Amino acid sequence: MMRTRPLKVALLGCGVVGSEVTRIMTTHADDLAARIGAPVELAGIAVRRPDKVREGVPAELITTDATALVKRGDIDVVIEVIGGIEPARKLITTAFEHGASVVSANKALVAADGAALHAAAEEHGADLYYEAAVAGAIPLVRPLRESLAGDKVNRVLGIVNGTTNFILDKMDTSGAGYSEALDEATALGYAEADPTADVEGFDAAAKAAILAGIAFHTRVTIDDVHREGITEVTAADIASAKRMGCTVKLLAICERAAHGESVTARVHPAMIPLTHPLASVREAYNAVFVESDAAGQLMFYGPGAGGSPTASAVLGDLVAVCRNKLSEATGPGESAYTQLPVSPMGEVVTRYHISLDVADKPGVLAQVAMVFAEHGVSIDTVRQQGKDGEASLVVVTHRAADAALSSTVEALRKLDTVRGVASIMRVEGE
């Protein structure tokens, strides 16, 4: 059964993920060959710094000329783990032009330009797989794209960024403030020197775009995703969440609108009840809920990042793409036939938890309640608390359009009796 000419693989990037891919391809070559039906060999590894010591990486495979590598013409599959938009995009499209299929872990690129990449793959009869781009080793792209292909997904709700989950978990368990928790995450290697992509929610937003596109069979780019990071989350917010029996998580939420004629995608910190399974997702783990018509509620949980888990996802894709190559077929491409538009954040229906610093005098609550009523926002609970002549009001709303909620907050800010809006956070998962 097994053919003897090996499938040739070019690896672009040899950092944490790439070196782990190299290690497994070397040490588990027999397993990969048996599962693919043909041997598979690394034909070249493109790096920026050729002199860096890379244990277990064959020196003779190293090159700095990534373009020449993908243009060789004998490469069956290109694995792209360099990340970022360029030169990754150019290298991937060049790979397609030269007959290779591509396995990528590049969430930023797929979220920014997935449609064009898929079109290029299809034009050249090649595959584009990217399980590793979303939630590391957790199988999500394949289950959504294939296992649920006969179902109708209505909602994807999850923790898809390990760094921010580590920071929020630390704040929750130790009472630390944001900066202190970030410092600890950095010291332990959970946060990068420049943590912007993680803490500002760009990484999660890219994943939300990819998940929403696949789940709803439409095009969603990172620009369509409403994004708020965790840098404004305070120890007081966490404490306030605790009093409500909640914790704070950075959530990626992709939803079909109530009447199904549009979708929404957003990333923001939110309070979720401690009884919700996502509340117990600790440290840098990821977990994603998928709700569909027939399957009901599914959850996928696991390590969301790291060299080995990401390599596991890359190599699963490699096996699939190699099998497709051998049978001269391609796997599922882009599925965007529903062409559902992405609605703006203002149309999202959610709940707010709002802390107000107010004057401690009679009639304040009535005045505040009137503002909510005027904007059509119904109040679920109010907690009033006096402190040294001032007072605070904590309001939790019923579900309402985000636009109505935010204009309510704007109006509250203008009240003389409202000294300040101490915090606003959405409440999800109920």
Next chain:
Amino acid sequence: MMRTRPLKVALLGCGVVGSEVTRIMTTHADDLAARIGAPVELAGIAVRRPDKVREGVPAELITTDATALVKRGDIDVVIEVIGGIEPARKLITTAFEHGASVVSANKALVAADGAALHAAAEEHGADLYYEAAVAGAIPLVRPLRESLAGDKVNRVLGIVNGTTNFILDKMDTSGAGYSEALDEATALGYAEADPTADVEGFDAAAKAAILAGIAFHTRVTIDDVHREGITEVTAADIASAKRMGCTVKLLAICERAAHGESVTARVHPAMIPLTHPLASVREAYNAVFVESDAAGQLMFYGPGAGGSPTASAVLGDLVAVCRNKLSEATGPGESAYTQLPVSPMGEVVTRYHISLDVADKPGVLAQVAMVFAEHGVSIDTVRQQGKDGEASLVVVTHRAADAALSSTVEALRKLDTVRGVASIMRVEGE
């Protein structure tokens, strides 16, 4: 892009799952066509009782001659949801012989005879998919077979039978005995009139065989799976588990032996710590942990049975098989290249929780401890408790081979001072 000649599907069985498959194929025909790349139509539905009222099922498609249906020659895909060994096996092999691929939800058949079915599929260039056979809607077969194809799975541990989980959960939360909890499960439709397949662990053992075979790339049949049901689990066992900070679950456990030269597969009730994520899997839900070298620990959670969830899995497979048909390719077949043998239960390394009724006199503990020592079983904790002249000893062991543990218990039974062995249960998930 879309071809106009529809793919033709024959449905064998139109019970809870089959009628839901019919409903979704009818109401979501456009979505399925878009995702497959060609329209797909139900060409016939084979049932035993043609006169039964089936709402929404086109009467003109109903036939009682399943054999003639799969022999028609124009059928692209046969969906088999009748269950059991015969006539399902004969119908599936006949389908392959007549050029059809098969999607099956039949765990009993795949676990008994998967190798022969896969061989028949391969011989005729057909696909055999059965995501629905394991844990209903939860994607498990595809993630194991494809997403983790580049990884090395070491362990699969899970709750894969909803009926028994419902019963054990009921016993745990209400303090009810087994019979009472079974009655409630039956009344609520969670248990069948004859609950044997569920409560004796046959259903879970079939799933364990399928999971072990896929996870370890070897052949495992239901006969290789050590099986104990939950009929002997008592309210006292559950109470005893609670005192240890545990709960009792029926687990399916597939493991690679320590040195990797064999595998084991077993189904039995076990105590697991309340802190373990499987402990919080309630009612009829299923959840499965997969541990692998590179990915680490993944968990998959969702509804493990029911018409809609099972139909979701069937239709996901249908889309994949139809896509393969269109590209004249086949998906992954059987992967049994490792040829790892299945070791007997005696070689499984586990822990025991043993309750003994003993004489209330000095030296009993020493005598009991000596028996453990003689069999090379190390004791973790002992709890001694006196009651009306008699006493009980609760012993929890360290990890040891199951054979050593069971011969320890045999020897304990022979001690004069041991009046009886009240219960034995394995402890897992630590």
